[in-house]
Amino acid sequence: MRAEPVHFNGARHTGNRSVLMNQNSQETKDRLYRIRHSLAHVCAQAVLEHYPQARLGFGPPTEDGFYYDFDFNGAPPQEKDLPRLEETMRRIIAARQPFTRTELQAPEALAKAAALRQNYKTLQIENLRAKGETCFSFYDNGPFSDLCEGPHVAHTGELPAKAFHLDHIAGAYWLGSERNKMLTRIYACAFESDAELAEHLRRRELARERDHKKLGKELELFTFSPMVGKGLPLWLPNGCVIRDCIEQYAREMEFRYGYQRVATPHITRAELYVRSQHLPAYKESMFPPMVIEDRGEDGVVTGSEEYYLKPMNCPHHHMIYAHRPVSYRELPMRLAEYGTCYRFEQSGELNGLLRVRSLCMNDAHIYLAEDQVKEEFRLLLKMYGEFYATFGLKDYRYRLSLRGTENREKFRGSDEMWDRAERILREVLEETAHPFDTGIGEAAFYGPKLDVQFKNLLGREETVSTIQIDFLGPENFDLNYTAPDGQPKRPVIIHRAPLSTHERFISFLIEAYGGAFPTWCAPLQVAIIPVREDVLGYARGIESELRNLGVRAEVDTSQNSFNKKIRSNLKLKIPNLLILGDKERDSGAVTWRRYGEEGQEQLASATFRERLLEEIRARQRRVPANS
RNA sequence: GCCGCCAUAGCUCAGUCGGUAGAGCAUAUCUUUCGUAAAGAUAAGGUCCUCGGUUCAAAUCCGAGUGGCGGCUCCA
Numbered sequence: 001m002r003a004e005p006v007h008f009n010g011a012r013h014t015g016n017r018s019v020l021m022n023q024n025s026q027e028t029k030d031r032l033y034r035i036r037h038s039l040a041h042v043c044a045q046a047v048l049e050h051y052p053q054a055r056l057g058f059g060p061p062t063e064d065g066f067y068y069d070f071d072f073n074g075a076p077p078q079e080k081d082l083p084r085l086e087e088t089m090r091r092i093i094a095a096r097q098p099f100t101r102t103e104l105q106a107p108e109a110l111a112k113a114a115a116l117r118q119n120y121k122t123l124q125i126e127n128l129r130a131k132g133e134t135c136f137s138f139y140d141n142g143p144f145s146d147l148c149e150g151p152h153v154a155h156t157g158e159l160p161a162k163a164f165h166l167d168h169i170a171g172a173y174w175l176g177s178e179r180n181k182m183l184t185r186i187y188a189c190a191f192e193s194d195a196e197l198a199e200h201l202r203r204r205e206l207a208r209e210r211d212h213k214k215l216g217k218e219l220e221l222f223t224f225s226p227m228v229g230k231g232l233p234l235w236l237p238n239g240c241v242i243r244d245c246i247e248q249y250a251r252e253m254e255f256r257y258g259y260q261r262v263a264t265p266h267i268t269r270a271e272l273y274v275r276s277q278h279l280p281a282y283k284e285s286m287f288p289p290m291v292i293e294d295r296g297e298d299g300v301v302t303g304s305e306e307y308y309l310k311p312m313n314c315p316h317h318h319m320i321y322a323h324r325p326v327s328y329r330e331l332p333m334r335l336a337e338y339g340t341c342y343r344f345e346q347s348g349e350l351n352g353l354l355r356v357r358s359l360c361m362n363d364a365h366i367y368l369a370e371d372q373v374k375e376e377f378r379l380l381l382k383m384y385g386e387f388y389a390t391f392g393l394k395d396y397r398y399r400l401s402l403r404g405t406e407n408r409e410k411f412r413g414s415d416e417m418w419d420r421a422e423r424i425l426r427e428v429l430e431e432t433a434h435p436f437d438t439g440i441g442e443a444a445f446y447g448p449k450l451d452v453q454f455k456n457l458l459g460r461e462e463t464v465s466t467i468q469i470d471f472l473g474p475e476n477f478d479l480n481y482t483a484p485d486g487q488p489k490r491p492v493i494i495h496r497a498p499l500s501t502h503e504r505f506i507s508f509l510i511e512a513y514g515g516a517f518p519t520w521c522a523p524l525q526v527a528i529i530p531v532r533e534d535v536l537g538y539a540r541g542i543e544s545e546l547r548n549l550g551v552r553a554e555v556d557t558s559q560n561s562f563n564k565k566i567r568s569n570l571k572l573k574i575p576n577l578l579i580l581g582d583k584e585r586d587s588g589a590v591t592w593r594r595y596g597e598e599g600q601e602q603l604a605s606a607t608f609r610e611r612l613l614e615e616i617r618a619r620q621r622r623v624p625a626n627s
Numbered sequence: 628g629c630c631g632c633c634a635u636a637g638c639u640c641a642g643u644c645g646g647u648a649g650a651g652c653a654u655a656u657c658u659u660u661c662g663u664a665a666a667g668a669u670a671a672g673g674u675c676c677u678c679g680g681u682u683c684a685a686a687u688c689c690g691a692g693u694g695g696c697g698g699c700u701c702c703a
Contacts, residue, residue, distance in 0.1 A: 173699055178700045217638080230695090278703065348699085463702090563661080567663090568664085583662085
């Protein structure tokens with residue numbers, strides 16, 4: 001057998017939605033892995049019982065259960081049919097069928113797959129044989145047999161009869177390629193005990209409660225209109241406050257780190273993107289061009305120009321860099337812009353704010369000499385850490401994304417360029433002791449990148465932001481600076497976007513905070529609730545004092561009862577409630593109730609103002625008790 | 628783009644067998660001014676996503692389109 005574990009019925013895919021169990025970890029051979037792996041077989045067995053015409057694809061364990069892909073030949077089951085399959089699975093489990101392993105040479109293995117009429121297994125044997133595999137194992141239980149590496153439990157009676165749940169059905173391409181047939185994938189959750197399954201389902205339910213699409217609607221942060229177009233978010237006043245606060249923070253941080261702000265238009269002539277190589281590489285992902293025709297006096301078209309909505313800010317920034325000769329003394333030159341870009345993402349990929357067609361990027365390009373790259377990278381890692389600490393985001397890791405061996409043509413530029421860039425990235429990470437892992441084939445077309453991978457509520461990883469080294473852009477645009485010896489030299493470019501896009505970053509924050517934003521970036525910072533009508537004047541006074549200081553405070557002047565006012569402001573997750581009644585008015589005080597915290601505090605209104613302003617100035621985040 | 632599911636009031640949803648629609652919340656008006664998670668009454672609110680088909684009759688059945696959701700593929 002080969003040293004690297006072969007996964008006969010485990011699909012190789014890198015999709016980040018259904019995370020496969022790590023095959024190389026110690027978990028690999030453990031009990032849960034065997035249970036999930038064996039349940040996948042039992043699932044396929046049940047499917048064949050109900051759908052004899054079905055053909056089996058891959059069926060690997062995943063982070064929370066397993067899936068199995070089937071070709072149902074035109075008659076796939078629906079989700080309402082899943083309970084019936086579960087019942088059959090339980091019957092197979094009750095039958096305590098032993099799993100037996102058979103090892104076969106290629107000809108026998110192919111004969112067996114043919115006898116089982118499992119054409120996808122035949123293909124898999126052939127694929128593995130082409131890679132040098134000579135020995136193939138099958139696992140049999142009862143009437144069922146499947147090409148599989150194992151391991152499995154001893155018999156089906158060891159499988160938990162209730163701690164699994166056939167969850168949902170989705171399409172998935174054979175071998176993960178869109179050129180292949182779309183199979184039907186049955187997803188399942190599976191655990192060792194009923195309690196673990198219940199806990200998993202409960203956590204998933206909680207995550208759904210915090211879904212940014214749901215909270216975005218409830219808290220009136222953003223909306224979509226079919227009249228405007230799919231994937232084109234409309235930011236409502238509340239959501240726009242969050243954007244503005246984040247943007248203000250980025251401006252302050254970037255100013256401290258020596259960035260200069262620039263602004264560029266939303267449309268650009270095609271030439272710019274031809275030069276940058278974006279147009280050849282990403283034409284399919286760009287909105288089609290606007291064509292401006294030149295006409296002669298007789299109305300005949302004499303020529304035309306194409307304009308594109310910009311999918312990236314970088315080429316514009318390069319043109320700003322190039323508008324006059326640059327001295328080495330000016331480097332690193334850091335040009336920053338919260339730039340709005342438009343990308344024609346595939347319609348099926350659009351997802352709330354997470355994947356959109358118009359996005360506003362916390363973009364900057366740093367032009368510098370090659371010997372400055374390492375130091376700048378250290379600064380960047382420091383800045384990233386500061387940003388994420390402020391937002392209270394801790395669950396992230398760095399991924400060094402490199403070229404892959406497959407589709408080399410995607411990656412432009414010389415090998416020497418790539419090696420230099422990769423070496424610099426690796427060295428800085430090691431010298432600064434930032435733990436990281438590598439993602440082969442995840443690089444940008446112009447260079448390797450450092451991706452920041454955040455875990456969302458369901459434990460799935462999403463790339464939130466990146467740092468990229470680019471030796472290609474300076475070549476494409478013939479960018480230079482004047483070196484101390486008076487000669488022109490090529491700068492290097494670093495692309496970076498620590499706060500990602502407003503769309504993606506805020507969707508993360510909504511879910512991470514469960515909609516309860518810290519005071520500094522909350523749409524409404526202080527809700528003022530008068531206990532009775534005759535303290536309304538006092539409430540108004542407090543309100544205008546706060547508003548004059550730039551605090552977003554509002555008196556709840558609705559006709560609601562006092563209790564209802566408390567309730568409705570809590571539902572909106574307003575971080576600070578001020579309760580004002582006779583007691584407070586007579587002593588110039590306020591009663592301060594914070595969202596998500598037990599108890600409340602009565603204090604002089606001047607003291608409250610000071611403490612609140614300090615909290616906002618420092619961009620503090622108090623962690624609510626319930627999160 | 629591909630596979631599957633879904634679309635009823637601003638929101639969340641009910642609507643049986645085909646006989647042109649209901650609830651709660653929200654909104655408006657009136658009464659109530661209340662000390663920590665829902666005061667009371669009344670009113671208004673609908674192209675049952677759109678278009679086409681079947682039918683005496685369509686929210687309901689069929690087809691197409693649009694939009695959303697769960698995945699796959701893609702992601703500068």
